[in-house]
Structure formats: C-alpha cells, structure tokens
Amino acid sequence: MAVLLMGRWDDVETTLTITESHQVPDGDQDAVDRLFGEALESGTGDWACAYDVDRHRDAVQRAYEEAVRLAGADIEDDVEHFEPVTY
Numbered sequence: 001m002a003v004l005l006m007g008r009w010d011d012v013e014t015t016l017t018i019t020e021s022h023q024v025p026d027g028d029q030d031a032v033d034r035l036f037g038e039a040l041e042s043g044t045g046d047w048a049c050a051y052d053v054d055r056h057r058d059a060v061q062r063a064y065e066e067a068v069r070l071a072g073a074d075i076e077d078d079v080e081h082f083e084p085v086t087y
Helices: 029-042 056-071
Strands: 002-009 015-024 047-051 074-077
Touching: 002 029, 002 056, 015 029, 015 056, 029 047, 047 056, 056 074
Parallel strands: 015 074
Antiparallel strands: 002 015, 002 047
C-alpha cells in the first residue's frame, strides 16, 4: 500500500496544506487519478503525490523533504496535524 497525500498550495506557494490522505494500492494510478480528479473538481486540492510508505506521518515527512523544503516553503497537515522534522 501507499499513502496518497492531497492538498493545496496557498496563493503565493509558500505553504502546502495537506487536506486529505488515502491508502491506495502500490502502483494503482487509476485510484490516484480518480481521487485527485475528485479533489480538483470540488476545489479541495491542487497538489497530490503518492508515497510508498505505510503511515501518513511518513508521507508528510517525505512531502516536506522532497517538495516543500526544496521550494523554500512550509507545510501544514490538516489531517493528523503531524509536524515534520525540519532539521
């Protein structure tokens, strides 16, 4: 299984807010596309990434390290309120 995180960047792309988290089968692009399509249509998300990890907190940590920190931005987790290590 993988964890699919979905969220929204703020208007100036300084903060990514995680708004949804789903367990999806490894490599199931159809499930990812369906869930992200629903978020786009409803306006609840404009960013998504699936991580090959078992726990939500591990996915948030990876999102911080691989997308957010490199952009010089912040991350907020509205699902489990996990705060990643920002060393």
